[in-house]
Amino acid sequence: MKAPLNRKVVVLGYGAATALGNTFATTWEGAAAGKAGFRRLTRCTVETRSQVVGEIPDWDPGSFPYVSRKDASLWNADFVFLTMEICRQALEHAGLEINGQTGPRTACLIGSALNGSDAYRIAMDNYTRLGPLKVSPYLLPNLCANLPAGKAGMLLGFTGPIFSPQGACASGNHAIGIGARMIRDGDCDFALAGGAETCLTPEIILGFANMLATIKVGPKDRSFADPTQASRPFSIDRKGFVLAEGAGVVVLAAEEAARAHGLLPRAEVAGIGWNSDAHHFTRPNELTVSQAMRDAIADAEITPEDIGAINAHGTSTPTGDTTEAACMRAVFGNRLPRIPISANKSQVGHSLGASAAIEAALGIEAMHQGLVLPTVNHLPDPALADLDVVPNHSRRHAHEFFLSNSFGFGGTNCCIVFRGL
Numbered sequence: 017m018k019a020p021l022n023r024k025v026v027v028l029g030y031g032a033a034t035a036l037g038n039t040f041a042t043t044w045e046g047a048a049a050g051k052a053g054f055r056r057l058t059r060c061t062v063e064t065r066s067q068v069v070g071e072i073p074d075w076d077p078g079s080f081p082y083v084s085r086k087d088a089s090l091w092n093a094d095f096v097f098l099t100m101e102i103c104r105q106a107l108e109h110a111g112l113e114i115n116g117q118t119g120p121r122t123a124c125l126i127g128s129a130l131n132g133s134d135a136y137r138i139a140m141d142n143y144t145r146l147g148p149l150k151v152s153p154y155l156l157p158n159l160c161a162n163l164p165a166g167k168a169g170m171l172l173g174f175t176g177p178i179f180s181p182q183g184a185c186a187s188g189n190h191a192i193g194i195g196a197r198m199i200r201d202g203d204c205d206f207a208l209a210g211g212a213e214t215c216l217t218p219e220i221i222l223g224f225a226n227m228l229a230t231i232k233v234g235p236k237d238r239s240f241a242d243p244t245q246a247s248r249p250f251s252i253d254r255k256g257f258v259l260a261e262g263a264g265v266v267v268l269a270a271e272e273a274a275r276a277h278g279l280l281p282r283a284e285v286a287g288i289g290w291n292s293d294a295h296h297f298t299r300p301n302e303l304t305v306s307q308a309m310r311d312a313i314a315d316a317e318i319t320p321e322d323i324g325a326i327n328a329h330g331t332s333t334p335t336g337d338t339t340e341a342a343c344m345r346a347v348f349g350n351r352l353p354r355i356p357i358s359a360n361k362s363q364v365g366h367s368l369g370a371s372a373a374i375e376a377a378l379g380i381e382a383m384h385q386g387l388v389l390p391t392v393n394h395l396p397d398p399a400l401a402d403l404d405v406v407p408n409h410s411r412r413h414a415h416e417f418f419l420s421n422s423f424g425f426g427g428t429n430c431c432i433v434f435r436g437l
Contacts, residue, residue, distance in 0.1 A: 024284060025270065030377035031377075034364040036051060047363050050409050065232035077094075077098070092135050092138050092158060093131070096132070106266065112279060120175050122174035124176070125177075128164075128180060128369040176204045177203065188209075188375075190428075197288075199269065206270075208265050213262060216259065221259060244393075257331040260366055260367045262370045264373030287316025287433035288311075289308040289312030291304050294427060299335065329421045330357075330362070344403075356405075358405075363389075376432065394407035
């Protein structure tokens with residue numbers, strides 16, 4: 017194999033669809049304004065108190081010019097069209113034209129925790145109600161993890177490597193990390209990296225509710241009258257995460273390739289730290305989580321003192337937030353109270369494999385604009401009083417580096433340090 021090129025990897029732009037908006041621009045506007053995008057479930061009907069979710073507003077793939085009525089019927093795994101559209105938006109935001117020169121040098125890595133499970137549900141319903149011949153011949157392509165990236169390539173014209181990093185709720189960061197390594201080493205010049213998740217089906221909602229992961233909203237909960245208050249990371253009354261659909265894609269490039277095409281970078285992928293817990297399938301291991309943060313900082317060739325902000329995994333679960341806080345204390349010590357910590361899931365919910373990429377895009381834009389985004393719905397927890405979670409409102413804050421944390425089921429950890437440019 018050829019020796020790696022050791023190129024600097026930069027971020028050119030991004031796209032996102034979240035509970036705050038069906039584009040990155042609308043998502044950013046809501047996030048910067050301190051809004052949360054939660055509402056009661058409309059995608060399906062299910063008997064559960066975990067009825068508050070994050071749905072992408074005004075999302076209608078049938079309205080896209082490239083989706084025919086036949087396509088809409090055949091491709092019934094919703095993450096397919098979601099990936100195609102957010103990749104398209106991300107390229108537009110980056111200003112990268114896919115042509116005969118850039119197309120073969122552009123990869124696409126889109127992770128997902130649950131892939132096309134919604135298409136499988138439709139197939140099983142057709143099978144049990146209508147018989148075996150009514151199972152779609154498109155079922156298997158709809159289930160394939162790499163198909164959304166492949167369909168995005170068919171729409172947009174890139175022919176570099178496509179695959180789906182599977183890191184559960186850390187998939188988006190794994191995609192960014194792998195894409196950055198591929199560019200650094202010379203396997204490609206550009207990469208669309210991120211995640212997509214369309215998880216609002218009865219079985220998935222009930223599965224998370226029954227494992228006590230998502231918030232159950234009763235009449236006495238403050239989100240009963242106002243669903244936007246359901247996700248509250250690091251708050252004293254946190255009760256579980258808000259399940260959300262969404263997608264996030266960042267456009268990565270080799271610095272010299274960006275320069276050659278007259279494209280201006282917004283940030284650098286400065287350091288990556290990834291490992292696994294070997295501990296428990298849902299409960300995190302403080303030692304390995306802390307080490308992933310340290311490894312990302314070391315890979316960036318900086319020290320913990322250089323980190324100016326943290327984008328927390330911050331799911332709003334009692335144990336998860338407490339453990340992440342303990343790990344941040346272990347890494348940053350007495351300096352931690354002076355580092356602003358944003359928990360974007362307080363505003364857009366937990367979109368599983370897409371969440372890390374959405375949070376990376378929000379964190380980069382915040383750094384680019386000299387801000388830190390808020391952790392909304394916050395009520396102080398005395399046990400976490402040493403954390404500056406930027407309660408409820410965005411704040412002016414200039415910083416050069418931020419650490420973005422992401423952890424997933426199975427004990428998978430991926431942390432990335434981004435540097436502002």
